[in-house]
Amino acid sequence: MPVEADYHIQIAPSLLAADFSRLGGQVREADEAGADLIHVDIMDGQFVPNISFGEVVVDAVRQSTNLPLNIHLMVREPDYLLPGLVKSPTDQVLVHAEACNHLHRTLSVIKEGGHQAGVALNPATPVAAVEEVLPLVDIVLVMTVNPGFGGQSFIPAALNKVKRLRRLIDENGYTVQIEVDGGVKADETAQDSVRAGSSILVAGTAIFNRRQSVAEAMREMRESVRGLGPDF
Numbered sequence: 215m216p217v218e219a220d221y222h223i224q225i226a227p228s229l230l231a232a233d234f235s236r237l238g239g240q241v242r243e244a245d246e247a248g249a250d251l252i253h254v255d256i257m258d259g260q261f262v263p264n265i266s267f268g269e270v271v272v273d274a275v276r277q278s279t280n281l282p283l284n285i286h287l288m289v290r291e292p293d294y295l296l297p298g299l300v301k302s303p304t305d306q307v308l309v310h311a312e313a314c315n316h317l318h319r320t321l322s323v324i325k326e327g328g329h330q331a332g333v334a335l336n337p338a339t340p341v342a343a344v345e346e347v348l349p350l351v352d353i354v355l356v357m358t359v360n361p362g363f364g365g366q367s368f369i370p371a372a373l374n375k376v377k378r379l380r381r382l383i384d385e386n387g388y389t390v391q392i393e394v395d396g397g398v399k400a401d402e403t404a405q406d407s408v409r410a411g412s413s414i415l416v417a418g419t420a421i422f423n424r425r426q427s428v429a430e431a432m433r434e435m436r437e438s439v440r441g442l443g444p445d446f
C-alpha cells in the first residue's frame with residue numbers, strides 16, 4: 215500500500231540514556247534537534263528491578279522544553295504517582311497492563327484528567343490484555359525489550375505483536391497509535407517497527423551516545439524511516 219505523504223512518525227528520545235549531570239542541556243538538544251516527544255522512564259524498583267527518578271526530576275525536565283512528555287510508568291499500581299507527575303495538559307501517560315489491577319479505572323482517571331492515555335505491554339504479554347481498553351486509549355506501547363534498562367537488544371518477535379495490534383485497531387476504527395520502546399536504532403529495528411504499524415519510536419542509546427551528537431543521531435533516525443509507513 216503506498217504511504218500517504220503526510221504519514222508522520224514521531225521520535226521520542228528516552229532520557230534514561232542522557233547524561234544526567236547535564237540533563238537540562240540534553241533535553242534542549244533533543245528539542246532543538248526536532249524530537250516530537252520526550253520519553254520519561256519512571257521505575258519503582260518493584261515492577262522492574264531498577265529505580266530511575268520521580269516528580270522532582272520530571273519538573274526539572276519541564277523547565278527545559280515545551281514538548282509533550284511521554285511518561286512511561288514502570289510502576290506497580292501507579293495511581294498514587296499521577297497527581298504529582300502529570301501536570302501539563304500535553305502530558306501523555308503510559309501505564310503497564312501487567313502493573314494495574316484495575317487497568318480500566320486507572321486509564322479512565324488519566325483520561326478524565328484531560329491527558330492522553332497509553333497502555334504498555336511487556337514482551338510476554340499478549341495483545342488480548344489490552345483488547346477491552348482499546349476504545350479508551352490513545353497509545354499502545356509495545357515493549358521491544360524487557361523493561362528496566364536501556365541499551366538492550368530489540369526482540370524481533372515483538373514486531374508480530376505490533377502487526378496484530380495494528381490490524382485490530384484499524385479493523386475496529388479506533389484512533390490509537392502504536393509506540394515501540396527498547397533497542398530501537400536507525401536501522402531495520404526502526405524501519406521494521408514502522409512497517410509493522412508503529413508511529414512512535416522511543417530511542418535512548420541511539421540518540422544519547424558518545425559516538426555522535428544528539429542532532430546527528432536524530433537526523434540519522436529520521437532519515438532511516440523517511441517515506442516509510444505501515445506495509446500491509
Ligand code: DX5
Pocket residue numbers: 228229230231253255286359360361362363364365366395396397398416417418419420
Ligand atoms: C527500558 C525503557 C526504555 C529505554 C530504552 O525499560 O523503557 O525507554 O530507555 O532504551 P534503549 O533505546 O537504549 O533500548
Ligand code: ZN
Pocket residue numbers: 228253254255286395416
Ligand atoms: Zn520507556
